[in-house]
Amino acid sequence: MVSLKSSRCQFWCALLIILSIHGKVLCSTYQVGDLHGWGIPSSTNPEVYTQWSKYHNFRIGDSLFFLYPPSQDSVIQVTRESYNSCNLKDPILYMNNGNSLFNITTPGEFYFTSGVEGHCGKSQKLHVSVYGNGSFADSPAFAPSASAPSYPTVFGAIPVQASASPSLKIPMFMSAVAGILICLLAI
Numbered sequence: 001m002v003s004l005k006s007s008r009c010q011f012w013c014a015l016l017i018i019l020s021i022h023g024k025v026l027c028s029t030y031q032v033g034d035l036h037g038w039g040i041p042s043s044t045n046p047e048v049y050t051q052w053s054k055y056h057n058f059r060i061g062d063s064l065f066f067l068y069p070p071s072q073d074s075v076i077q078v079t080r081e082s083y084n085s086c087n088l089k090d091p092i093l094y095m096n097n098g099n100s101l102f103n104i105t106t107p108g109e110f111y112f113t114s115g116v117e118g119h120c121g122k123s124q125k126l127h128v129s130v131y132g133n134g135s136f137a138d139s140p141a142f143a144p145s146a147s148a149p150s151y152p153t154v155f156g157a158i159p160v161q162a163s164a165s166p167s168l169k170i171p172m173f174m175s176a177v178a179g180i181l182i183c184l185l186a187i
Contacts, residue, residue, distance in 0.1 A: 026061075027062055028062050028063075029062070029063040029064075029065050029101070030058070030062065030064055030065065031065045031067060032049070032052065032064055032067075033052055034052065036052075037066075038066040038067055038068040038075060039124065040123075046122075046123045047123065048123075049123070049126040050123075053126060053128050053129075058104055058128055058129070060104055060105060060106065060107065060130065061103075061104065061105075062104045063101050063103050063104065064112075064126075064128065065101055066102070067098070067099060069098060070097055072116070073114055073116055073119070074094065074100075074114065075094075075095045075100050075102075075113075075114065075115065076091035076093065076095070076112065076113055076114075076115040077091060077110065077111065078091050078092060078112070079092065079111065080109065080111055082111070082113075083112075083113060083125060083127065086113065086120035086121050086125070088113065088117065091115070094115060104128075104130050107130045107132055108129075109129055109130075110127070110128045110130070111125070111126070111127050112126040
């Protein structure tokens with residue numbers, strides 16, 4: 001009979017639990033602009049947000065954190081057309097508390113600008129691409145059509161996937177089977 005008090009069995013059971021939840025905790029929160037925060041880019045680095053988004057791989061479950069003085073700025077999510085023309089009318093989402101969190105819940109293209117008149121024209125805008133189901137194995141082959149709006153967003157708690165994607169089901173199952181076998185062999 002397997003004794004759960006056996007330190008070897010406890011170790012392997014703990015490892016099994018860690019492996020089984022491994023895929024669920026890989027979400028990150030990114031501060032937009034890193035140390036620059038959210039503001040009008042300097043003349044020495046006018047493309048700070050374009051460069052920043054290119055060096056990050058965003059996935060479903062990640063969050064974008066916009067940090068700025070609430071009395072001086074805001075963040076709005078807009079359509080591609082509004083992003084390109086710096087049109088601030090009819091935003092999809094308006095955030096103005098200085099600690100704005102945008103949770104990525106679907107793949108797609110997301111466009112943000114400052115809600116303050118004139119800031120977008122000074123390159124205070126951000127375009128983020130999120131591919132596929134959020135796994136690292138996704139390729140950038142996902143390309144929404146140019147006319148696809150960027151409406152499917154949720155502002156609120158970080159989402160928890162209702163069911164694991166097919167790519168996660170087999171490794172989790174294999175981890176569970178391996179853990180049970182190891183526990184049985186540890187007798």
